Amino acid sequence: MTETKTSENRPTETRNGVIGRPIDRIDAPLKVRGDATYAYENALDGTAYGYILGAAVAKGRIAEIDTDEAEGAPAVLLVMTHRNAPAQPDFGPAVTPTVREVFTRARPVLNSERVRYYDEPVALVVAETFEAARAAAGLIRVRYDEEPGLYDLPARVADAYAPKRTNAGFETDSVVGDFESAFAAAPVKIDATYRTPFEHHNPMEPHATLAAWSGNELTIHTSAQTLANFRAGVASTLRIPPERVRIVSPFIGGGFGSKLIAHADTILAALAAQVLQRPVKIALTRQQMFANAGHRAEMIQQVRLGADTDGRLNGIAHDVWSATSSFEEYCEQTAVFARSLYAAPNRLTRHRLVPLDINRGEWMRSPGEAPGMLAFECAMDELAERLGLDPIELRIRNEPTRDPERGVPFSTRNLVACMEDGARRFGWERRNPTPGRTREGRKLIGHGMAAAIRPNYIGAATARVAIDRDGRVTARLDMTDIGTGSYTILTQIAAEGLGVPISSVKVELGDSRFPRTAGSGGSWGAASAGSALHNACNALKERILEAARSSEASPLRGANATEASFADSEVRVGQRSASLADLIRRIAPDGFEAEGSVAAGAATESYKAYSQHSYGAHFAEVAVDCDTGEIRMRRMLAVMGAGRILNVKTARSQIIGGMTWGIGAALMEQTVLDPRHGHFVNHDLAEYHVPINGDVPEMEVVFLEEHDDKANPFGAKGLGELGVCGAGAAVANAIYNATGVRVREFPITLDKVLPALPVIAI
Amino acid sequence: MQSFTYERAASAEQAAAAVADRPDAKFISGGTNLLDLMKLEIERPAHLVDVSRLPLNRIEETAEGGLRIGAQVRNSDLAADQRVRSRYPMLSQALLAGASGQIRNKASTSGNLLQRTRCPYFYDRNMPCNKREPGAGCAAFQGFNRMHAVLGASEACIAVHPSDMAVAMSGLDARIETISPGGETRTIPIGDFHRLPGAMPHVETVLGHGEMIAAVTLPLPPPGRQVYRKVRDRASYAFALVSVAAIVEKSGDRVQSARIAMGGVAAKPWRATEAERMLAGAAASNGAFTDAAEAALDGAIGHGGNDFKIPLAKRTMRHTLAAAVESA
Incomplete structure (x- = not known):
């Protein structure tokens, strides 16, 4: 249960009908006009420009670094290397004692002669202009003692180890019943191994920072999803109190999980600004982002499913071997969703890691479900075919009544309804279950589906809301809007909560001086920040009512009815009412302010008592060119059950974005190591x-009516990443249906289907 | 990126002379490739001579009934030209299959011919590359070579030329007019313009230093239907895995003549002359197209990651030839 203030007079009748409406993004005009200032666009007097030089080898040590020529180059102010960088703490152990410290630990840069991964920063040049800094970086000569490194996951699976926990603190393994015996005895089996590649987030806006010191106070304008993490990480690395670090990030050009922690641009800008006593601006180049801003690790996944001949699962096993970094562990929770998705008495999930000499993997677009469901939901499709069962029917037959491993009830779970509604809308019954049989001209047509599941995370958050004498409402919290619509839905929540029009509400985000939230990530942003703001609005209303009843100047003085409402810019108590602005002017010329909070979900009774997830069903139609093997999408449909939808337009945009990532994962995204x-x-x-417009077909998104009262005060659940969960598997299953070729190595590029395509006479 | 000086040329002769005077000078037009390479210090010219504003931006009829395309005609303008679209549709299709709208609006005809390979090892200064640094070795040969050449490559270099436009121009027997510092001009058949890597992959064309492309001339359009088919990893904004430009002239049930050029398979647009010879007079049939495609890829060598290009090129060619005769 989220923390809510309860009171006899709790004003609940405030529905203004604003939440849920598909209003346009509040920040859209600013962005369209170019008036939304992104990190690198901030201008401060005397700003100097930094350019990072990366290592030319992936493992070894810097034997010699000659910076003379660079230091003498025009307009150069500073060349920083491990020899002269301000002291920072050592990097520390590969695994932090707690999950939280992953986000707050020191991540020193230019701190050692060691090179731990390719393109790791070895020098920073700061100059009067960006061009001068970049040119000078080209003049630095580095000689390395290169050492042989480990870069090949499949070759090193035998050396895998079991980590202590996965990302987000899940158990590494889960065991229920006796999977091996059940699988051995199962009359129908699937044992399939899938491979998913390294992937990179590539937000449009690169990682960029402008750092400036004023005395011993540091201000960092950057592109951050989670301000508190940046603040803590910078403070740990610079060994200063977090209170002396201010993070400002009002607009973010995409993050996808790559901006949850501070990277080299932030740390180096802060250090250089300290040395030079000038503001310093640094951005990673697009190329540098591949090594220095996180990635999704390469994985090998084995899925074993044992079923009886009716399609009831007796055993489920999901084993994952993932690449990780030799110096900092990251274990994506790839098999965790499988603990909650389908019923089976015997179950096994395991995560194993293979350390490579690469940078650490990071949280990327639905960590866990995105690669995990890509494999698992294909295995379910393989099982359905072996059973001669419709893939939807197979899933319905294995629908659990309680969470299969935790044994607790679901808060809400509309997976079956999503699949059935989707099947009707998509025309699923017209799909030919026999693969390779549907042709239009020289195109093979196929249809596929997959389920979607994503946990509902809630992060601790606080919001402050104020109302002034003119009835204008200002909400402040250190939440971020990474392009998802946070400004908009928070405006809607405040408008509805206080019964005022959207135009009376101003939401200010992205400043660590505002109350702390969990930021944007893990699809927790709307529910966490939204709940805090919702509670703040309730607290504000209580303050207003209290004053309205007692203040001598109040037109509502003495009103004692327990029924009170805030709607249409009016306050109504029983039969009496007053204009909100007029009331505030009379009783509090300086206005009112209040805070509201929500506790982290995992700490709450509701989270322990209920299995909380969002669900959905994805459908895809593909066309495969029988001459060239080119795979193109024809249409996609997603039906989602994700609690109350706060804004149908921004929610749809989130889901179609996720579906687009699904296309990417299925068809093209891959970084080659x-x-x-x-x-x-x-x-x-x-x-x-990544998919471009021409790759993205007609997409339909449907939200089922749902209100999850276990999740938070307004019944919404995490949504953003649900769009990617399972979407790629639906595409892959459609490709199988079109061609009869089951590709288990993602992405499914044309060369992998071509050898199996018949040469059809012309 | 290194510092450089810049001048805007007043005439073609002056531009050629300005580059010829300095071994570290280069021409720049749209800059859609050169600037990227300069930012990465793969190209390090100390002086740029901007030729984009020279009066070489017209498309004119030639006496023989063809077109003369100024070197500075933008890719977008060339693709949209009504004469090109009606008489050389394959060229328009190829242009529109390349890059993005924004890039085509900037990129020039001459720059398109002179664009450099997209080999990722060429693009990374920390990797050995004979094209970037003669004698350094080739990281692609045993590396990630999915995009690389299966025809005409050498152990020194297996990079491909990335242009679509040049493939269509090759099928159309385009001729490239150049002007040299002294003002003398010459005409180079497109087939002789790009060089195969051999032992010197850093020498990519037959142009001398300071020799500037002034125009590309297309002869009278050949009879037959023109088709450009590009196969790629996504629907747009991707380089060709394989492309085929085909012009097939049919007479009754037989092929009268055929011209075929391939992209994505070699360091230059690859004319399939043997396939053309086999098709002349052959039945316009599945079997003849299959045989021609086999002949076109005769001698092709894969390097692991790009082995699939050989069957892909055959299948694409067979299908493109069939498409060309379907409504010929």
């Missing part, structure tokens, strides 16, 4: 393919 050199070979957006 060269096993000889340890570098990501295709490290730019020309060679790392």
